[in-house]
Amino acid sequence: MNPVADAIRKVTAAMQKELESGDRSAGIDTNDLVDVLLAIADELDPPFGEPVAEEDACPKCGERQSDNLVWQDDETVRCANCGHRYQPGR
């Protein structure tokens, strides 16, 4: 099993499905290429969850990826990126 080949196959299958259903043009432009490359990258290295609101971001480093902002027992959030602890929304 080669994860890169698997990712390419999976994205290709999704593209073929979109082509068959008419959701995607059979012509290819730069945007299509970017979509495909990013989709392959996301398969190999899944993106983090949705970013948190701007006011809830880490005040020290600006981290907004919810997976890197971990709620602690004392109602603070610990930023996994820089280690800062803070109360969000303040």
Ligand SMILES: [Zn+2]
């Ligand atoms: Zn931080």
